[in-house]
Amino acid sequence: MKNNVLKGLLLASSLLTSVSFAHAADVTLTLESWRNDDLQIWQDKIIPAFEAKNPGIKVVFSPTAPTEYNAALNAKLDAGSAGDIITCRPFTSLDLFNKKQLSDLTSLPGMDNFSPVAKAAWTTDDGKSTFCVPMASVIHGFIYNKDAFDKLGLKVPTTRDEFFAVLDKIKADGTYIPMAMGTKDLWEAATMGYQNIGPNYWKGEDGREALIAGKEKLTDAPWVDPYKELAKWKPYLGDGFEAQGYADSQNLFTLGRAAIYPAGSWEIALFNTQAQFKMGAFPPPVAKAGDTAYISDHPDIGVGLNTKSAHPDEAKKFLSWVASDEFANLYANSLPGFFSLNSHPVKMTDPLAQEFVSWRDNHKSTVRSTYQILSRGTPNLENDTWTESANVINGTDTPDAAAAKLQKGLDSWYKPAK
CATH class of the missing domain: 3.40.190.10 (Periplasmic binding protein-like II)
Known part of the structure; x- marks a missing residue:
């Protein structure tokens, strides 16, 4: 035993x-x-x-x-x-x-x-x-309130003229703020604004690589024109947008008070839990139907x-x-x-994530223009782009003045490789 x-x-x-x-x-x-x-x-x-x-x-x-x-x-x-x-x-x-x-x-x-x-x-x-x-x-574009669009009889815009026509109808109705975006936090204006719509102007990777190579400048039309469009956003952002932070913009949209949200796809999970309405998404509208379209797929x-x-x-x-x-x-x-x-x-x-990623099928992907090489020096181009994007929307800088400031800052330290 x-x-x-x-x-x-x-x-x-x-x-x-x-x-x-x-x-x-x-x-x-x-x-x-x-x-x-x-x-x-x-x-x-x-x-x-x-x-x-x-x-x-x-x-x-x-x-x-x-x-x-x-x-x-x-x-x-x-x-x-x-x-x-x-x-x-x-x-x-x-x-x-x-x-x-x-x-x-x-x-x-x-x-x-x-x-x-x-x-x-x-x-x-x-x-x-x-x-x-x-x-x-992450992919940039616009998330919209489907219920609001249905109520107002709006179609998803594909061109810039259609985009502003939609904004005008939303504003005229008065039920919703046309777009939820503020300029207080600066980066929101650049990331959801300039870097969102810009690739359709500077032709995605072609323009970005030309800027790095010194073949294009920020004072050239493809880089100034997105600011001209951003300046036109001001009347659609609602009262007090200058004091509106990023979280405020999110809340305005998810509470159903705004019809469109200039977005990064990272918003999807949060919006799915907070918004009590149907949502859809559309890519940055092009100048005219049939144009080659680009997305920031960063x-x-x-x-x-x-x-x-x-x-x-x-x-x-x-x-x-x-x-x-x-x-x-x-x-x-x-x-x-x-x-x-x-x-x-x-x-x-x-479904909302699938809508965003489906744009890869008929858009050319690019990355944010300031991230590679061009923000290594002082002044930092990325941070300055935040400031100038907000200034243009606020109306304190013209598009041309903003572009000139950015190019001057870049020229002060960056010499493209020959």
Whole structure:
């Protein structure tokens, strides 16, 4: 009897030891991110899908508040305490690669699922090295209140003349503010205004690359004319728009007080939970029917490998999975409004998100004009574009004056490569 008890204890001890060793063998990867709103989605959907196929590798999603992320991440990287996987902002993450804090992922399995345009935000200027796996982009356009359009008998505009005719009808009726956008926070005027409608004027990537090359200037017509259109928005933004912040604009629209919202697709999830009316979306109207149409399909988020990770092989497994079709479908449908950059097409289950992403079929995609190279110096072109976009809408600067200020600031430090 004693022998049997002893054998049982030894067997139990052996099992506990083996379980202990199995747990000890598990590798835990920490993922740094600014997307604290996404914590539950990563914990409930994305990480379990990866861990189910990769036993022995655990992933912890560790977000920091968006406004604190850059400073916190830089401090951790400098101290050697950052996570294994680093969420990469577009274009500015090049600094981390140049400081040898992000690894070269050019040959990572799965990277051939992305086009050069999709990888541009995380590729060196010479195009030779890519250091983050592209995860998602955001698309600009206009979200509208379908119920309001039906009530007023309005059709979705496709040309600029139709767009302003719709705004005039909404204003004349008086039930709704025609468009919900303010200028208090500055960036809203540039991101939802100038960068939204601008690509149809400067012809997307053709104009953006010409600006970087010095072949076009911000004082040229394709860059001034979007400001001329923005100046015409002022009468449609409602009383007190100059003191209206971003959250105020969101509230005006979701409460049903405004008919149109100049939008980024990242609004979709929030609006779905708050708006008590049917919504639709339309892309930036073109000058005339049949014109080549462009959209800002801006890379927003990627993930890279910390060069000081203690588990680079396991981290690369995770990054290759992020580059897969499985991840593309899972991520895009978990976060409607953040669209996969994978060449594998993803069918969106959210109808509003599907409307946005469908524009890729008949529009040429481009990225925000100020992000690559042109905002590395002082004054910062991106930040100055915020200010001037607001000034033009407010009427404190003319379109020509705004463009002249922006070009002068750029000329003060930027010399295009010859």
